[in-house]
Each structure stands twice: as C-alpha cells, then as structure tokens.
Amino acid sequence: xxxxxxxxxxxxxxxxxxxxxxxxxxxxxxxxxxxxxxxxxxxxxxxxxxxxxxxxxxxxxxxxxxxxxxxxxxxxxxxxxxxxxxxxxxxxxxxxxxxxxxxxxxxxxxxxxxxxxxxxxxxxxxxxxxxxxxxxxxxxxxxxxxxxxxxxxxxxxxxxxxxxxxxxxxxxxxxxxxxxxxxxxxxxxxxxxxxxxxxxxxxxxxxxxxxxxxxxxxxxxxxxxxxxxxxxxxxxxxxxxxxxxxxxxxxxxxxxxx
Numbered sequence: 001x002x003x004x005x006x007x008x009x010x011x012x013x014x015x016x017x018x019x020x021x022x023x024x025x026x027x028x029x030x031x032x033x034x035x036x037x038x039x040x041x042x043x044x045x046x047x048x049x050x051x052x053x054x055x056x057x058x059x060x061x062x063x064x065x066x067x068x069x070x071x072x073x074x075x076x077x078x079x080x081x082x083x084x085x086x087x088x089x090x091x092x093x094x095x096x097x098x099x100x101x102x103x104x105x106x107x108x109x110x111x112x113x114x115x116x117x118x119x120x121x122x123x124x125x126x127x128x129x130x131x132x133x134x135x136x137x138x139x140x141x142x143x144x145x146x147x148x149x150x151x152x153x154x155x156x157x158x159x160x161x162x163x164x165x166x167x168x169x170x171x172x173x174x175x176x177x178x179x180x181x182x183x184x185x186x187x188x189x190x191x192x193x194x195x196x197x198x199x200x201x202x203x204x205x206x207x208x209x210x211x212x213x214x215x216x217x218x219x220x221x222x223x224x225x226x227x228x229x230x231x232x233x234x235x236x237x238x239x240x241x242x243x244x245x246x247x248x249x250x251x252x253x254x255x256x257x258x
Contacts, residue, residue: 006250007086008059009187010109013225015040015056017182017189020164024157029150035060036074037067045077047148049257052078057085057092068095083256093254101256106230108239110247113224114217117210117245122203124169124176126211133175134159137166140178144194155192167211169195169204177204181212188216190226193238205238209245229255 022033022042031044031051038061044051054071057063063085075081083101085092093103129137138156142149158164163184169177179193190212195204216224228238230252243249 006109006111009223010111010225010227010250011056011059011086013184013187013189013223014109014227015059016184016187017163017191018042020161020182021154021158024161025154026157029154031154034074037070038063039067039071041071041074043074043078045079047151049078049080049082052080053082053084055084055253057089063089063092065095068092068099072099080257084253085256087251087253093256096256101258103254103256105232106252106254107227108230108242108249109225109227109251109253110239110242111223111225111250112213112246112248114222115246116217117213120203120206120210120245122169122207124171124199124202124204124207126167126169126204126207128211128215129159129166129168129178131160133168134166136175137168137178140168140175140196141192141194144177144196158192165212165215166192167208169199169202169208171199177208179205179208179212181216183216183219183221186220186222188212188219188221188224190216190224206241206244209241213245227253 019033022031025031034041038058039054040056041054052075134156138152141155142152159166163182165181167179168175176199177195180191182189193205213224
C-alpha cells in the first residue's frame with residue numbers, strides 16, 4: 001500500500017480510537033474531542049501537549065485557512081499543543097508557519113497486515129486484563145509514561161468499553177507493563193503501551209505487541225496501525241519493537257508547535 005492510500009486508513013484508525021478515549025474521560029478532566037475545520041481536535045488543558053492536538057486533516061472535509069484559525073482557537077486553552085497535518089500538505093504547513101508554528105520532529109505512522117507476528121521471548125506472563133483489573137491498568141499506564149495521577153482513572157475507564165481490550169505483563173502477581181487494542185471494523189489500533197521503569201528490557205512490550213496483533217487478526221482485522229514519535233538522532237525502542245513485529249513505516253507526520 002502506497003503512502004497516499006495509507007494516510008486515510010491510518011489517520012482514521014488513530015482518530016476513532018482517540019475520539020472514544022476522550023469520550024471515556026471522567027467529567028472532571030474537561031477533556032473533549034471535536035471535529036473542527038476539517039481535522040480532529042483533542043483538548044485536555046491540564047495535561048501535556050500530547051493530549052492537546054489536531055490531526056486527521058482532510059479526512060471528512062477539506063481544510064481551509066479559516067479552518068486552521070478555528071483549530072488553533074480551539075487549542076488555545078492548552079498551555080502547549082501539537083498540530084499534525086499529513087505529509088506533503090504544503091498549503092496547511094504554510095498557514096501554520098505564517099502563524100508562528102514550527103516543526104522539528106515527526107511521528108512515524110506504521111501499519112501491518114495479517115501475517116502472524118513473531119515470537120518475542122520474555123519471562124513475564126502476558127494476558128488480557130479483566131474489567132476488575134482496570135485500576136491496575138490505569139496506574140501502570142500513568143506511571144510508565146510519567147504522567148499525572150489523574151490519568152490513571154481515565155485509562156481505567158476504557159476496560160469494558162466496546163472495541164477496547166487491555167493487556168498486561170505480570171511478574172508473578174505484579175502488573176509491570178500494559179497496552180491496549182482498539183478495534184473498529186476491520187482495523188485495529190495499538191496504543192497506551194508502557195512498562196514500569198524497573199522492569200524494562202525484559203521483552204514486555206514486544207510480547208504485549210505480538211499478543212495484541214494476534215488477537216486483532218483473530219477478531220478479523222485486515223490492517224493494524226499504531227504510531228510513535230521520531231526525534232532527530234535519538235534511538236527509539238518503540239519503533240524498533242514495531243519493526244520487529246512486522247510493522248512498516250507508511251509515512252512520517254510532521255509535528256508543528258509554538
């Protein structure tokens with residue numbers, strides 16, 4: 001699949017998962033996802049820029065200069081935010097540059113098909129989590145990413161929602177790593193994968209990824225998508241795991257910020 005044909009599929013996969021993630025947010029988070037100006041806008045003002053961004057441009061409607069202004073106005077309550085147009089969107093990039101935004105790094109958007117995933121060795125137990133383990137899942141995700149504790153109940157709220165499955169890596173009874181799978185139609189999206197600091201380099205994320213891939217295929221997914229940030233001249237273990245598990249980079253999406 002070429003870059004052009006992959007863009008709508010991968011942007012929709014991420015959009016569908018994150019819009020539902022924001023629908024699951026506890027009311028006190030004041031988090032919302034809206035389609036504004038031809039893009040999806042995520043807003044959670046008390047959280048870092050990752051949670052305040054615009055992406056999935058031009059999927060449902062064309063993007064205009066007025067639309068860019070509407071998107072930036074919607075993001076203004078956040079202290080920091082990202083705007084992520086698709087690759088090659090020179091007109092949108094020109095509008096962003098004229099408004100003082102710059103880009104210095106990208107996100108790799110990756111995808112794979114239904115080839116069986118490889119076996120990733122680990123001495124941890126990998127299994128799907130039950131709904132009564134939701135709080136443990138939320139705590140691990142928040143801690144692994146160094147995010148505020150307020151994120152834990154938000155992540156926990158995903159267990160039991162249609163389309164979502166959560167997975168854990170266990171060292172005996174201790175949950176030390178986690179990750180989620182969201183399925184919409186025949187597309188699966190992988191996200192929210194993190195490992196507690198003292199349990200890294202034990203194969204947890206690779207093994208969690210292969211389990212989620214296998215389950216997505218068993219559920220009828222014909223394409224599986226995810227993404228990770230690419231910083232210049234910096235190693236990226238997440239991307240290494242993705243490539244090892246059969247993903248290929250479909251395109252890199254620029255990250256624009258103030």
